[in-house]
Structure formats: structure tokens, C-alpha cells
Amino acid sequence: MLKSRLEARLAHQREQGQWRERLSMSPNPRAKLRDFASNDYLGLARDSRVAEALAAGARQEGAGAGASHLVNGHSPAHHALEERLADLTGRPRALLFSTGYMANLGVLQTLCDSETRVFQDRLNHASLLDGARLAQSPSRRFHHRDLADLDRLLTRTPQERDKLVVSDGVFSMDGDTADVEGLAATCQRQGAWLMIDDAHGIGVLGEQGAGLVGQRFSVSQVPVLVGTLGKAFGSFGAFVAGDEVLINALTQFARPYIYTTAQPPGVARATLRAMDISEQESERRERLHAHIAGFRQAAKTLGLPLMDSTTPIQPILLGDNQRVMKWSLHLREAGFMVGAIRHPTVPRGTARLRIVLNALHEWHDIQALLDVLAELKDQEVKVS
Numbered sequence: 332m333l334k335s336r337l338e339a340r341l342a343h344q345r346e347q348g349q350w351r352e353r354l355s356m357s358p359n360p361r362a363k364l365r366d367f368a369s370n371d372y373l374g375l376a377r378d379s380r381v382a383e384a385l386a387a388g389a390r391q392e393g394a395g396a397g398a399s400h401l402v403n404g405h406s407p408a409h410h411a412l413e414e415r416l417a418d419l420t421g422r423p424r425a426l427l428f429s430t431g432y433m434a435n436l437g438v439l440q441t442l443c444d445s446e447t448r449v450f451q452d453r454l455n456h457a458s459l460l461d462g463a464r465l466a467q468s469p470s471r472r473f474h475h476r477d478l479a480d481l482d483r484l485l486t487r488t489p490q491e492r493d494k495l496v497v498s499d500g501v502f503s504m505d506g507d508t509a510d511v512e513g514l515a516a517t518c519q520r521q522g523a524w525l526m527i528d529d530a531h532g533i534g535v536l537g538e539q540g541a542g543l544v545g546q547r548f549s550v551s552q553v554p555v556l557v558g559t560l561g562k563a564f565g566s567f568g569a570f571v572a573g574d575e576v577l578i579n580a581l582t583q584f585a586r587p588y589i590y591t592t593a594q595p596p597g598v599a600r601a602t603l604r605a606m607d608i609s610e611q612e613s614e615r616r617e618r619l620h621a622h623i624a625g626f627r628q629a630a631k632t633l634g635l636p637l638m639d640s641t642t643p644i645q646p647i648l649l650g651d652n653q654r655v656m657k658w659s660l661h662l663r664e665a666g667f668m669v670g671a672i673r674h675p676t677v678p679r680g681t682a683r684l685r686i687v688l689n690a691l692h693e694w695h696d697i698q699a700l701l702d703v704l705a706e707l708k709d710q711e712v713k714v715s
């Protein structure tokens with residue numbers, strides 16, 4: 332019974348052109364140059380200094396933490412990293428989680444129950460929706476970046492309800508950013524709390540890479556800030572930043588925090604090293620933003636269907652699954668790794684190539700990618 336149901340679902344997945352494949356990527360650092368898929372925005376995941384910090388941490392403290400944070404898995408490296416993250420984001424406290432997925436589950440499960448009302452941007456990350464489910468608090472979804480729609484939903488909510496508004500900072504499949512100022516003002520007016528998941532903003536946006544929210548919006552405007560460490564900082568893990576009450580509540584009540592092994596202490600050391608580099612080598616961010624501007628300019632000239640993004644995530648909106656698969660296969664054959672994003676990750680009919688720029692790219696790599704995209708577009712014009 333169970334098995335035949337799985338088989339039927341798998342067959343359906345294939346028929347819909349939604350089959351997901353894993354590629355095992357070569358560890359050759361030169362292969363990085365043609366990587367337009369990973370979220371390693373600053374090029375730190377393979378930085379030898381970060382790797383060395385990881386190795387030294389493992390040699391001194393072991394390969395694993397051995398226990399959860401609340402038993403005896405909380406090392407001085409974890410603690411130092413939490414303080415550093417609180418500093419970076421301009422928050423009183425920060426708390427480490429093993430992954431961003433778990434951080435989001437933990438926050439929502441701690442803050443919400445069936446009496447709470449949760450409002451989410453339609454394009455929020457899956458982990459935010461899953462977190463609300465874990466809290467048994469159904470999400471009301473507002474139109475993407477639509478403050479009026481959010482305001483309408485909030486106005487219809489009984490005053491006595493606790494309200495939490497949740498948004499990605501940078502939308503991971505579109506690359507556009509939340510209007511944090513507008514969201515904060517709406518929340519203040521409506522008596523709601525605001526949670527921003529800045530997974531793709533940390534390290535990339537803002538002064539010193541503090542993100543879309545860090546240092547720019549106070550803890551009273553954005554009481555709950557989530558960031559991940561496996562993207563721009565090139566390592567692994569995540570954090571929640573906020574005030575004392577929030578962090579204490581998470582430490583006491585967040586099941587995805589309590590009932591899991593702490594990340595290896597060497598990983599925390601690697602993140603600390605990556606944060607040093609991010610701070611000292613701000614030219615990485617400058618170069619990345621120059622690449623973004625250059626790519627958009629060139630892609631516009633070629634008439635490629637860009638989306639409204641000022642971040643390293645630069646999707647090319649192709650529409651249907653087959654077209655996206657065809658383009659991505661062609662790109663792979665030409666030596667470029669680009670994400671092919673389809674339903675259910677994005678709405679039906681909005682399948683896209685997700686091109687991600689990083690600070691290690693040279694302009695000639697980006698130009699070579701643009702040449703292949705131009706070729707693909709010309710071929711289609713000729714066929715039709």
C-alpha cells in the first residue's frame with residue numbers, strides 16, 4: 332500500500348517534469364569559476380583560511396560537539412560566534428541553530444500556537460511555512476510584497492489575537508527584497524511582531540555585510556531576525572538575533588534547538604574566520620555588486636527576461652518546465668552550473684533559471700555565460 336503510493340507519486344513527479352536530480356560536484360576549486368548555482372556569494376566556502384580554521388577547531392575540540400547546547404555541547408567557539416553575530420546585526424543577543432531550516436521551525440514553534448495569527452508573504456521560504464504548521468498556527472498568506480494586502484488581513488484580525496508577520500529579507504527564488512521599512516511601519520500600527528529571514532542578505536547587503544536588516548532597523552522595528560551561515564559565510568548553521576526575552580524563550584522552549592546536537596565547534600570557528608574575512612575584505616562585496624550591475628546591464632541589452640532583483644540572485648524567467656530543463660542542460664554541456672527552478676518551489680508557469688553571481692567570478696566568466704544565454708535565445712527565435 333505505502334510502497335505503491337510512493338511509486339505512483341514518483342511516476343507523477345517524473346511525468347510533470349519535476350524530477351529533482353543531485354549532481355555530485357567535483358571538489359576542484361577551479362570548477363568554482365563556472366558555478367552560477369551555489370549561494371557562496373563571497374567565495375568563502377572554499378577559502379583555505381576558513382578551511383584551516385575548521386581543521387584546527389576539529390584537531391583541538393574534536394569533530395563533533397557530542398551533545399546539544401543545553402547538555403554539554405555549547406563550546407566557547409559557539410559562544411564567541413553568538414556574540415559576534417549579535418554585534419554584526421546590532422542586536423542584544425543571538426542564538427546559534429544547527430540549520431536555518433531548524434531556526435525557522437524553532438522560532439515559529441516558540442512564538443506561535445493555534446491562537447496566534449501568522450501572516451506570511453506568499454513567496455516565503457518553505458521552512459517558514461513548515462514552522463507555522465509545527466506550531467499548529469495556520470499561515471495567512473499575503474500577496475508578494477503587498478503591504479495593502481497585509482494591512483487588510485491584519486485589520487480583519489480580532490484585536491486580542493497575537494499577530495506575527497513573517498517575510499524573507501531577500502526572496503530566495505526571485506532575488507528581490509522585502510520592504511522592511513513598510514513592513515515595520517505596518518506592524519507597529521497594527522500591533523504585530525515582525526520576523527525577517529535574512530538568509531541571503533547577511534554578508535551580502537548593508538554596511539559590513541550586516542544584511543538587509545542588521546544595523547538599519549532597530550530590534551523594536553524587527554524583533555525577530557534570522558540569518559544563515561551556510562550562504563555568504565560559506566560554512567554551516569544559522570542564528571536568531573533579538574532581545575533577551577526572545578533568546579531566553581528560544582533557549583527554553585524551541586524544540587528544534589533543544590533536541591538536537593550542537594553544530595561542531597570547528598564549524599563555529601570556521602564561521603568566525605569567514606566573518607573576519609568578510610569584514611576585512613569588503614572588496615569582495617564591492618566586486619559582487621559590480622558584477623550584479625554589469626550582468627543586468629548586459630542581460631537587458633540581450634533582451635533576456637530578467638526579474639526585478641538587485642541581489643546576486645538573478646533569475647531568468649522562462650515560464651515552462653521543459654524550456655527551463657532544455658536551457659539548463661545546454662548550459663551544463665557548455666560547462667555552466669545553473670539552478671533549474673520549477674513548481675512547487677515556484678508557482679506554476681514561472682519556471683526559471685536561477686543564476687547566482689559570486690565574488691570569485693571574473694567578468695569573462697560572466698560574459699561567457701551571457702554568450703551561451705544569447706545563443707539559446709537566438710536558437711528559439713529561429714525555430715519559432
Ligand SMILES: *Cc1c(COP(=O)(O)O)cnc(C)c1O
Binds near residue numbers: 429430433531560561
Ligand atoms: C537557505 C534558506 C533557509 C535554510 O537555511 P539552511 O541553513 O540551509 O537550513 C532558510 N530561509 C531562507 C530564506 C533560505 O534561503
